Amino acid sequence: MKRTLRLAMVGGGEGAFIGSIHRAAAALDGDWRLVAGAFSSDPERNRRSGEMLGIEPERTYPSLDALLVAEAALPPEKRIDAVSIVTPNHLHAPMAIAALDAGFHVFCEKPMALNMEESRQIAQAAARSGRQFGLAFTYSGYPLVEEARVRVARGDFGKIRLVQVEYSQGWLSQAIDREGNKQAEWRTDPARAGLGGCLGDIGTHAFHLAEHVSGLQVQELCADLATHVPDRRLDDDVSVLLRLTDGARGVLKATQVAAGDENGLKLRIYGEHGGLEWAQMEPNTLNLRWLDRPAEIIRAGGPGLADSTLQRLRTPAGHPEGYIEAFANLYRAFANRIAGEVGKDCSFPSVDAGLRTMAFVESVIANNASDRKWTELAAG
Ligand SMILES: NC(=O)c1ccc[n+]([C@@H]2O[C@H](COP(=O)([O-])OP(=O)(O)OC[C@H]3O[C@@H](n4cnc5c(N)ncnc54)[C@H](O)[C@@H]3O)[C@@H](O)[C@H]2O)c1
Numbered sequence: 012m013k014r015t016l017r018l019a020m021v022g023g024g025e026g027a028f029i030g031s032i033h034r035a036a037a038a039l040d041g042d043w044r045l046v047a048g049a050f051s052s053d054p055e056r057n058r059r060s061g062e063m064l065g066i067e068p069e070r071t072y073p074s075l076d077a078l079l080v081a082e083a084a085l086p087p088e089k090r091i092d093a094v095s096i097v098t099p100n101h102l103h104a105p106m107a108i109a110a111l112d113a114g115f116h117v118f119c120e121k122p123m124a125l126n127m128e129e130s131r132q133i134a135q136a137a138a139r140s141g142r143q144f145g146l147a148f149t150y151s152g153y154p155l156v157e158e159a160r161v162r163v164a165r166g167d168f169g170k171i172r173l174v175q176v177e178y179s180q181g182w183l184s185q186a187i188d189r190e191g192n193k194q195a196e197w198r199t200d201p202a203r204a205g206l207g208g209c210l211g212d213i214g215t216h217a218f219h220l221a222e223h224v225s226g227l228q229v230q231e232l233c234a235d236l237a238t239h240v241p242d243r244r245l246d247d248d249v250s251v252l253l254r255l256t257d258g259a260r261g262v263l264k265a266t267q268v269a270a271g272d273e274n275g276l277k278l279r280i281y282g283e284h285g286g287l288e289w290a291q292m293e294p295n296t297l298n299l300r301w302l303d304r305p306a307e308i309i310r311a312g313g314p315g316l317a318d319s320t321l322q323r324l325r326t327p328a329g330h331p332e333g334y335i336e337a338f339a340n341l342y343r344a345f346a347n348r349i350a351g352e353v354g355k356d357c358s359f360p361s362v363d364a365g366l367r368t369m370a371f372v373e374s375v376i377a378n379n380a381s382d383r384k385w386t387e388l389a390a391g
Contacts, residue, residue: 013347013350013352014350015041015042015044016043016044016092016093016346016349016350017043017044017046017091018044018045018046018093018095019048019049019078019082019091019093019094019095019115020033020034020045020094021048021049021050021078021095021097022050022096022098022102023048023050023060023097024053024056025051025056025059026193027050027051027097030050030097032334032335033118033338033342035335035338036339036342037339037342039335039343040342042343042346043093043346045066046066046067046070047071047072047078047082048060048061048070049071049072049073049074049075049077049078050064052074054073057071057073075106075110076109079094079109079110079115080113082113082115083113083114092116092349093117093143093345093349094106094115094116094118095118095119096110096118096120097120099198099203099204100122100124100125100204100205101204101205103119103120103122103123103125103129104123104124104125104130104133107124108132108133108136111133111136111140111142112136112139112140114140115142116143116349117143117144117145118145118146118147118342118345119133119145120146121146121147121148121216121219121365122207122212122215122365122368122369123366123369124205124365125205125206126206126369126372127366127369127373130365130366130369131366133362137362143349143361144362144365145341145342145345145359145360145361146361146362146364147360148216148219148360148364148368149216149338149341150216150219150220150276151219151220151223151341151359152336152340152359153289153291153323153340154295154311154316154321154323154324154332155294155311155320156278156289157319158309158316159224159280159289159297160223161317161319162287162299163224163225163287167284168286171225171227171280171281171282172260172282173261173286174221174260174278174279175261175279175280176217176220176261176264176276176277176279177263177264177265177275177277178213178214178216178217178266178275178277179264179272179275179277180267180269180273180274181267181268181271181272181273182267183195183198183199183247183267183268184267184268184270186242186243188200188243198212198245199243199247200245204245206373206376207246207375207376208238208244208245208246208247208267209245209246209247209248209249209267210236210249210265210375211372212267213276214251214375215368215369215372216276217263217264217265217276218263218367218368219360219364220278221253221261221263221278222367223360225255225259225261225280227255227257228255228256229255229261229371229388230254230255230387231254231385231387231388232251232374232375232378232385232388233251233252233385234249234250234374234375234378234379235249235250235251236248236250236375237250239268240268247266247267247268248266249263249265249266249375250262250264251263251375273292274291274292275290275292276291277289277290278290284303285299286299288300294331294333294337295310295311296308310328311328311332312328322355322356323340341359341360344356344359370388370390373389374386374388374389
């Protein structure tokens with residue numbers, strides 16, 4: 012039987028956003044137990060965070076480097092199996108590479124790194140270590156996203172013609188980065204966020220979801236980046252026309268200045284016979300529409316779902332699952348892969364997804380800066 016794996020977390024201290032979601036998700040199915048961490052670069056905040064989480068004081072470390080050295084020296088039955096990286100983006104590459112080289116599996120937040128060069132270095136570290144590298148493209152973890160992927164792949168809609176993805180947020184509509192909002196502050200700083208602002212933060216999610224569900228790859232693009240908030244140093248609004256494999260066309264819209272919008276991620280895919288629509292704020296419904304028959308509503312937990320979708324559900328129909336459970340599906344697949352659980356869900360975004368999304372970021376920026384209308388998406 013698969014044992015409970017031991018997890019360390021870097022980042023995710025008091026006041027952080029995504030760390031607590033990772034902790035809840037990793038714990039949900041009993042696959043992971045958090046036993047160590049370097050939760051904050053602020054020593055007192057780090058200590059308080061470790062205490063609050065019930066971590067043994069000697070396993071709340073002042074830094075990732077200290078964590079890796081000390082954990083590697085522990086006997087195998089106590090030592091961590093994996094490190095979860097939930098820090099701002101500029102730390103992903105150095106931390107992931109250090110953890111992989113120390114012999115630990117890594118589950119890392121997106122975007123993979125600041126740029127393509129760093130992303131390639133992570134890919135090389137993963138290859139030479141032989142350890143698993145998971146990437147938190149959360150939305151691929153939703154059960155009905157899996158159902159949508161399966162139905163497109165088995166040809167329900169015929170040849171795919173249109174891929175339309177929109178990720179609309181409004182929380183960066185004002186200069187809250189200059190008013191003490193911690194999450195906004197590093198996301199609008201090129202040194203800590205990377206090449207893209209909204210593009211790297213949520214454009215990558217939209218791009219990954221579109222390619223993941225459609226099974227197609229973006230080959231060429233035509234982009235328009237905008238920065239609406241005065242003196243902001245990175246884009247806050249992204250529009251991209253897409254040319255995908257097999258002649259499909261697409262549109263990707265990502266923005267963080269749609270004032271009042273929450274987390275409006277929506278995907279629509281249309282083939283010759285019909286199409287689908289999935290929206291993150293109503294994640295337990297998948298809408299299908301057809302040329303020759305009435306529309307269908309597919310519900311999480313309802314009849315007719317694929318086996319791989321059922322593996323991603325925990326509750327009966329009508330008991331909504333959401334964001335934490337989607338994350339938990341990625342953590343469970345990551346654990347299954349590490350434990351070699353053949354026949355179970357071992358599917359999670361990894362190095363390939365990281366390289367492609369980073370290629371998308373760099374290609375959009377290059378296109379936006381060029382005079383050419385269409386440019387290729389440089390392969391990852
Ligand atoms: N997958 C998703 O849906 C999703 C959602 C939100 C954020 N994210 C990603 O998660 C990451 C963190 O985002 P956030 O919004 O939680 O940021 P945040 O600012 O809320 O949290 C970052 C944490 O990292 C800690 N930290 C910074 N430097 C550190 C260091 N040297 N050592 C240890 N800890 C350190 C901070 O103290 C803080 O606790 C980003 O890469 C972001 O893109 C992903």
